[in-house]
Amino acid sequence: MSSIKVTVWNEFQHEKNNERVKAIYPEGIHATIASFLNAEEGITAQTAVLDEPEHGLTEAVLQETDVLIWWGHVAHEDVADEIVERVRQRVLEGMGLIVLHSGHASKIFRALMGTNTGSLKWRDDGEKERVWVIESAHPIAAGLGEYFEIPKEEMYGERFEIPAPDELVFISWFEGGEVFRSGCCYKRGLGKVFYFRPGHETFPVYHQAEVQRVIMNGVRWAVKGEGAKATYGRVAPLEPVR
Amino acid sequence: MSSIKVTVWNEFQHEKNNERVKAIYPEGIHATIASFLNAEEGITAQTAVLDEPEHGLTEAVLQETDVLIWWGHVAHEDVADEIVERVRQRVLEGMGLIVLHSGHASKIFRALMGTNTGSLKWRDDGEKERVWVIESAHPIAAGLGEYFEIPKEEMYGERFEIPAPDELVFISWFEGGEVFRSGCCYKRGLGKVFYFRPGHETFPVYHQAEVQRVIMNGVRWAVKGEGAKATYGRVAPLEPVR
Amino acid sequence: MSSIKVTVWNEFQHEKNNERVKAIYPEGIHATIASFLNAEEGITAQTAVLDEPEHGLTEAVLQETDVLIWWGHVAHEDVADEIVERVRQRVLEGMGLIVLHSGHASKIFRALMGTNTGSLKWRDDGEKERVWVIESAHPIAAGLGEYFEIPKEEMYGERFEIPAPDELVFISWFEGGEVFRSGCCYKRGLGKVFYFRPGHETFPVYHQAEVQRVIMNGVRWAVKGEGAKATYGRVAPLEPVR
Amino acid sequence: MSSIKVTVWNEFQHEKNNERVKAIYPEGIHATIASFLNAEEGITAQTAVLDEPEHGLTEAVLQETDVLIWWGHVAHEDVADEIVERVRQRVLEGMGLIVLHSGHASKIFRALMGTNTGSLKWRDDGEKERVWVIESAHPIAAGLGEYFEIPKEEMYGERFEIPAPDELVFISWFEGGEVFRSGCCYKRGLGKVFYFRPGHETFPVYHQAEVQRVIMNGVRWAVKGEGAKATYGRVAPLEPVR
Numbered sequence: 001m002s003s004i005k006v007t008v009w010n011e012f013q014h015e016k017n018n019e020r021v022k023a024i025y026p027e028g029i030h031a032t033i034a035s036f037l038n039a040e041e042g043i044t045a046q047t048a049v050l051d052e053p054e055h056g057l058t059e060a061v062l063q064e065t066d067v068l069i070w071w072g073h074v075a076h077e078d079v080a081d082e083i084v085e086r087v088r089q090r091v092l093e094g095m096g097l098i099v100l101h102s103g104h105a106s107k108i109f110r111a112l113m114g115t116n117t118g119s120l121k122w123r124d125d126g127e128k129e130r131v132w133v134i135e136s137a138h139p140i141a142a143g144l145g146e147y148f149e150i151p152k153e154e155m156y157g158e159r160f161e162i163p164a165p166d167e168l169v170f171i172s173w174f175e176g177g178e179v180f181r182s183g184c185c186y187k188r189g190l191g192k193v194f195y196f197r198p199g200h201e202t203f204p205v206y207h208q209a210e211v212q213r214v215i216m217n218g219v220r221w222a223v224k225g226e227g228a229k230a231t232y233g234r235v236a237p238l239e240p241v242r
Numbered sequence: 243m244s245s246i247k248v249t250v251w252n253e254f255q256h257e258k259n260n261e262r263v264k265a266i267y268p269e270g271i272h273a274t275i276a277s278f279l280n281a282e283e284g285i286t287a288q289t290a291v292l293d294e295p296e297h298g299l300t301e302a303v304l305q306e307t308d309v310l311i312w313w314g315h316v317a318h319e320d321v322a323d324e325i326v327e328r329v330r331q332r333v334l335e336g337m338g339l340i341v342l343h344s345g346h347a348s349k350i351f352r353a354l355m356g357t358n359t360g361s362l363k364w365r366d367d368g369e370k371e372r373v374w375v376i377e378s379a380h381p382i383a384a385g386l387g388e389y390f391e392i393p394k395e396e397m398y399g400e401r402f403e404i405p406a407p408d409e410l411v412f413i414s415w416f417e418g419g420e421v422f423r424s425g426c427c428y429k430r431g432l433g434k435v436f437y438f439r440p441g442h443e444t445f446p447v448y449h450q451a452e453v454q455r456v457i458m459n460g461v462r463w464a465v466k467g468e469g470a471k472a473t474y475g476r477v478a479p480l481e482p483v484r
Numbered sequence: 485m486s487s488i489k490v491t492v493w494n495e496f497q498h499e500k501n502n503e504r505v506k507a508i509y510p511e512g513i514h515a516t517i518a519s520f521l522n523a524e525e526g527i528t529a530q531t532a533v534l535d536e537p538e539h540g541l542t543e544a545v546l547q548e549t550d551v552l553i554w555w556g557h558v559a560h561e562d563v564a565d566e567i568v569e570r571v572r573q574r575v576l577e578g579m580g581l582i583v584l585h586s587g588h589a590s591k592i593f594r595a596l597m598g599t600n601t602g603s604l605k606w607r608d609d610g611e612k613e614r615v616w617v618i619e620s621a622h623p624i625a626a627g628l629g630e631y632f633e634i635p636k637e638e639m640y641g642e643r644f645e646i647p648a649p650d651e652l653v654f655i656s657w658f659e660g661g662e663v664f665r666s667g668c669c670y671k672r673g674l675g676k677v678f679y680f681r682p683g684h685e686t687f688p689v690y691h692q693a694e695v696q697r698v699i700m701n702g703v704r705w706a707v708k709g710e711g712a713k714a715t716y717g718r719v720a721p722l723e724p725v726r
Numbered sequence: 727m728s729s730i731k732v733t734v735w736n737e738f739q740h741e742k743n744n745e746r747v748k749a750i751y752p753e754g755i756h757a758t759i760a761s762f763l764n765a766e767e768g769i770t771a772q773t774a775v776l777d778e779p780e781h782g783l784t785e786a787v788l789q790e791t792d793v794l795i796w797w798g799h800v801a802h803e804d805v806a807d808e809i810v811e812r813v814r815q816r817v818l819e820g821m822g823l824i825v826l827h828s829g830h831a832s833k834i835f836r837a838l839m840g841t842n843t844g845s846l847k848w849r850d851d852g853e854k855e856r857v858w859v860i861e862s863a864h865p866i867a868a869g870l871g872e873y874f875e876i877p878k879e880e881m882y883g884e885r886f887e888i889p890a891p892d893e894l895v896f897i898s899w900f901e902g903g904e905v906f907r908s909g910c911c912y913k914r915g916l917g918k919v920f921y922f923r924p925g926h927e928t929f930p931v932y933h934q935a936e937v938q939r940v941i942m943n944g945v946r947w948a949v950k951g952e953g954a955k956a957t958y959g960r961v962a963p964l965e966p967v968r
Contacts, residue, residue: 094863130964133954133956135913136916136953136954136955136956137820137913137915137916137917137918137950137951137953137954138953138954139951139952139953141953141954142951142952142953142954143952143954144954144955145954145955146954146955146956146957166892166893167892175965187861187863189863190862190863191863192863224863225863225865225868226865226868226869227862227863227864227865227867227868228859228862228863228864228867228868228869228870228871228872229862229870229871229872230859230862230872231872238856239901
């Protein structure tokens with residue numbers, strides 16, 4: 001089996017403007033994620049960022065991408081609608097999509113879900129998060145224990161305005177008293193979508209082994225397999241019509 | 243309990259331009275649907291059409307609407323994006339939405355589902371459709387037998403590019419050899435969405451008792467109940483954070 | 485509409501043997517639940533307990549029951565298999581079933597779910613539980629805030645070995661660090677099943693207003709409506725077979 | 727990756743008693759299925775039948791089985807309850823299970839689903855079945871076209887009393903006018919269950935390439951992956967409880 005081609009997209013703004021974030025991700029969150037993915041056998045990751053032409057998401061790049069990872073936060077509205085629609089069509093054709101953390105409010109996640117996925121509770125006080133595995137046999141949970149902890153994280157709390165996930169893999173407990181559906185799987189068209197909650201830019205979340213493991217698992221899960229053929233439009237009858 | 247307020251929306255084009263359709267629905271499909279709904283106790287139906295200002299779907303109209311019924315076909319692209327977004331937000335706030343037949347390709351259904359819901363197979367040869375009840379206890383199936391037949395209908399065939407429905411109430415058998423998920427229930431935000439397949443404009447489908455019964459059932463099902471309060475945004479912790 | 489007929493079943497053991505429980509529920513948990521239900525307009529509740537002939541669940545009683553509520557803990561294995569099967573068949577015919585707290589390990593819940601629903605984590609230290617509403621528009625959440633707290637409760641923690649619920653209404657946060665899917669809706673046959681977590685016998689949980697509200701909501705939700713007819717077995721073809 | 731170990735279980739009655747069936751499956755349905763599976767790279771299939779001690783499903787056999795395939799019809803009630811429970815526990819621990827055709831009424835499928843899965847419509851007139859792919863990207867549909875036809879089959883018609891499948895992969899159209907959910911995926915415990923409709927003993931269904939392909943796909947899909955650890959029972963708090 002040939003290598004899985006991943007494109008890690010990042011708006012790449014905080015890392016240039018905020019010293020605290022720069023200290024954690026000197027080359028950007030995308031570089032950190034691409035780096036641990038490239039260390040994995042059978043995965044080849046490249047990156048793309050907002051400031052590139054077409055945000056680095058040309059037709060050619062997307063056609064060569066098996067799984068796209070999305071991180072955005074302050075610049076959601078700067079992503080061109082045309083590019084969002086291009087990405088959406090590629091997902092419906094079978095490209096996997098992993099939406100991370102504040103990407104919940106991105107145009108692409110909103111477009112694929114149909115709801116106001118920006119609606120949730122939040123608090124960036126750096127509290128403890130404990131991510132519980134709900135579906136122990138799910139491939140996205142492979143290699144984890146029953147839970148893992150993130151020592152300091154931004155809290156996201158329910159209600160989160162998403163369609164009920166096809167599969168709910170993780171639920172988070174927060175020190176401050178909230179819960180959150182932190183690992184949500186969807187099928188849309190021929191593509192798979194995985195929303196994974198952790199990853200605030202001011203904490204070193206993507207340097208943590210369990211978080212890396214989940215993203216690697218998510219990549220493998222999101223790749224489209226062979227499937228069946230589907231066609232659409234006007235068709236002749238297969239049986240005699242009286 | 244006060245009356246359920248329904249707005250029946252129709253693009254209202256075929257009935258003005260096509261003699262065959264005019265003969266079946268002289269005042270428009272919307273008028274026929276509103277008429278049988280108004281004959282029902284506890285339902286008050288009004289209508290709105292594409293050519294009215296704001297397509298008849300002003301903020302005031304939508305605020306007063308418990309359930310919106312949508313029929314469109316040739317003029318999907320003439321519906322203003324702003325109005326589509328307004329309707330979408332009302333659904334997410336709790337307004338019920340019933341999408342009929344060729345409304346599968348409408349902007350509002352595509353926006354709420356996130357997929358290319360226009361993608362399916364079709365053939366308008368006027369063949370027999372048999373609509374089978376899959377979830378016998380579902381309120382949308384109330385009063386039906388195990389199936390009902392539509393003597394002449396347009397065929398829609400799978401694959402239909404929708405997210406897997408939260409509840410699949412009907413599956414259709416077609417004389418020409420296809421099957422279709424004909425009654426699909428979704429929850430989106432605080433609102434309920436019901437897609438119901440039958441209703442080609444050249445056949446008297448909305449004059450048929452079983453079809454009327456399903457639409458009436460759908461209206462009652464789609465009304466939002468009391469529910470719980472939900473708020474979003476930054477919140478203080480409920481428990482001490484170290 | 486006539487009154488909803490509820491039967492509240494309780495094994496009724498702790499309340500006779502344990503002074504602490506007796507002090508909270510002097511006439512039994514079943515009596516407390518039946519009492520607040522009977523105070524509700526449109527609901528008529530009776531009780532049944534393990535020590536009655538046929539555990540109080542005769543064919544006649546079940547035929548007259550719209551919704552059965554189940555509380556059991558130490559005596560699950562004392563419930564006769566024949567009665568469990570009788571209850572299961574009535575649920576499949578349309579009787580609603582609400583399974584409370586330690587009823588998760590009852591024979592009837594195991595039989596209807598097919599999994600080892602006794603498998604979960606627990607700790608009866610009397611810690612704080614915060615029950616979060618996940619589906620704000622669900623009728624079972626009617627009248628609640630975004631969450632409610634139970635000051636002292638037994639903890640149940642994931643993983644809980646249940647089939648993924650058709651609708652997940654509540655997720656609980658526990659002081660000791662766990663989460664739990666606390667409100668789970670299922671359809672089985674023509675019947676509806678609602679699992680609701682709170683209710684340890686050593687704490688006055690069923691005297692709390694929010695818990696009572698959820699149970700009342702659950703009763704209204706679980707009642708079977710009209711539905712469609714379903715028949716089974718050998719049938720003649722509806723179309724000519726060559 | 728090591729070979730997937732499959733056990734093909736068959737009641738093996740018709741093939742001994744009915745000349746017509748014997749002509750199609752001289753060594754039994756199980757032998758035919760094991761044979762095409764063994765021709766597949768990475769799959770090793772053995773067989774087991776009702777008349778063997780413990781029906782050939784000893785603890786040792788089940789511990790060494792990744793995926794169990796089940797065909798039964800006239801002898802469901804001859805399968806010992808103890809063996810059914812043993813199989814059920816292995817499924818909950820992660821063994822895959824593929825239930826074929828009349829296995830819908832088997833004790834093991836009824837036990838895992840919780841409903842009267844024997845309830846459906848049927849007619850063994852040897853009519854045409856057209857199996858439509860609903861989820862084109864699903865691995866169980868890999869390599870298929872949009873549909874495949876079985877020239878002569880027993881009809882199964884809705885309503886089929888199953889819990890709504892986690893994933894609905896196939897819907898069948900029948901010449902005589904019925905429809906059926908023919909490919910249904912479930913997760914139960916750590917195991918996966920796939921119900922696949924085709925396979926009446928008097929027609930050469932398991933000699934057909936598309937049917938073989940689906941069963942091979944089902945085997946690959948049903949194998950448990952690595953997953954996460956899960957434990958149950960009394961636990962100490964992870965956070966201080968006041």
